[in-house]
Amino acid sequence: MGEQKNGNTQEQDVKQLLKVRREKLAALQECGMDPFQITKFAVSHHSQEIKDDFETLEGKTVTVAGRMMSKRVMGKASFCNVQDLKGNIQSYVARDSVGEDSYKDFKKYDIGDIVGIEGEAFRTKTGEISIHAARITLLSKSLQILPEKYHGLTNTDLRYRQRYTDLIMNPEVKDTFIKRSRIISEIRRYLDGEGFMEVETPMLVANAGGAAARPFETHFNALDEDLKLRISLELYLKRLIVGGLERVYEIGRVFRNEGLDTRHNPEFTLMELYQAYTDYYGMMDLTENLYRHVAQAVLGTTKIVYNGVEMDLGKPFERITMVEAVKKYAGVDFDKISSTEEARAAAKEKGVEFEERHKKGDILSLFFEEFAEAHLIQPTFVMDHPIEISPLTKKKPDNPDYVERFEFFMNGWEMANAYSELNDPIDQRERFKAQEELLAQGDEEANTTDEDFLNALEIGMPPTGGIGFGIDRMCMLLTDSAAIRDVLLFPTMKSIER
Secondary structure (H helix, E strand, O other), X not given: OHHHHHHHHHHHHHHHHHHHHHHHHHHHHHOOOOHHHOOOOOOOOOHHHHHHOHHHHEOOEEEEEEEEEEEEEEOOEEEEEEEEOOEEEEEEEEHHHHOHHHHHHHOOOOOOXXXXXXXXXXXXXXXXXXXXXXXXXXXXXXXXXOHHHOOOOOOHHHHHHOHHHHHHHOHHHHHHHHHHXXXXXXXXXXXHHOOOEXXXXXXXXXXXXXXOOOOOEEEXXXXXXXXXXXXXXXXXXXXXXXXXXXXXXXXEEEEOOOOOEOOEOOEEEEEEEEEEOOOHHHHHHHHHHHHXXXXXXXXXXXXXXXXXXXXXXXXXXXXXXXHHHHHHHHOOOHHHOOOHHHHXXXXXXXXXXXXXXXXXXXXHHHHHHHHHHHHOOOOEEEEOOEHHHOOOEOEEOOEEEEEOEEEEEEOOEEEEEEEEEOOOHHHHHHHHHHXXXXXXXXXXXXXXXXXXXXXXXXXXXXXXXXXXXXXXXXXXXXXXXXXXXXXXXXXXXXXXXX
16 A cells, blocks of 8 residues: 555656646746747757867857756756757856846756757866856757656656657667667768669558568558558669669668567568669679778777677678588588478478478478578578579579579678579469569468559569668677667567557
8 A cells, every 4th residue: 555655646646747847838838938938049069079079169159059958056057968969068157157137037947958058168166077168058848857857767658659869868879879870871871882773662552572571461542542651662772773774772761560479560660672783792882881981980899799799791791502501500411402392301300390382492492491590600601592482583493493692791690682683584483473572472471563663574684683771780790789679769569558
């Protein structure tokens, strides 16, 4: 009963504090000092810039603006701490400097209020770089209480739902998203320097192809047509290769109607690029160079640490075939397995579950997922996938049961998927037909035939290398973030029932 009473008392205290904040706002509005009527404030520096360039700025007038995170009132002089994009800085607010009326107003400011401060940069007796305020302005009134007032912002569900509060209370979160922005900027910088052209393709499509995933479905009222949200960028980008745009890429959201976990969100950022007149070996070289460039530019090193494990992007990435990986980690040699029946027998012996529709190649892939993936910590290209799981990829000329494809792995995660792209329209139609049969057997992730894409291939597509990168996973690794939600500003969350 005591705990319930304490909880009720705390709730009443919060309600009273919120009431007082609104009363303060009403009082300001009544005397013509409504902070919400202020439209702009001239900022000369961010907090960290003042600290970094203090020798030049000492004794000079600077102006900063940000959120007041603490306040210490001591009679005729007070201290407050203001947080902005780059960090935080202390301000010394004295009655004799800002004026009696302004100082009286300042003492009524609340933690969380947005303020603008103009004054001289100086160093306090304790050595802290600060601003001696000559003018302080209330720019926006906070009507809520920042969460650490009582319990701290440690509830992860609340952090994801209220990312704006998370960014205020946890500086490392803001740093993660600043790094994410830089990662994407450096990807663009690298590809633009290699002669690639950034393009945009439709998100609403009649035929969601290019990946094995279940799409979201919607309806377009104006045309009375059912449409899907794209699951991939592939088929439209290849149309552009047909049209003569020899190097294209797109960074954009794709949507897959699948579960939520630490590495999956139903909408995520994918980058795909296609380059005419190269193959999957060209895509391997590009991947190595791109990852090294981004890590060096954003982190200042090609050695990254994720969850205490160091991964070295500076060394040549390992290259291993899927058959070799399964032989190495499962002890089963699929080069010596000649039929689906033998593959099924090996699966039963090793406890690998499969479905009736699965053929030898499908079972090889299941073995790889079960036994090999988790071991691929250092940067590794897993090459030469079975044709059954690669409907858009060129066959290996010397072994048509396999295709010229690789997946790039780090930390046991798939980071990218690349092909020597299938440009034979007759072969492609047969692959689509096989996918349609899987769809009829209940595989909701199978592709359907895209007649316009086949028409584009019949017009003629040059030999082409293509790759898709999971941008969110790349950001997770480079920022040492435990879950995909930690690198998505607004991850998908179950709605709260009201």
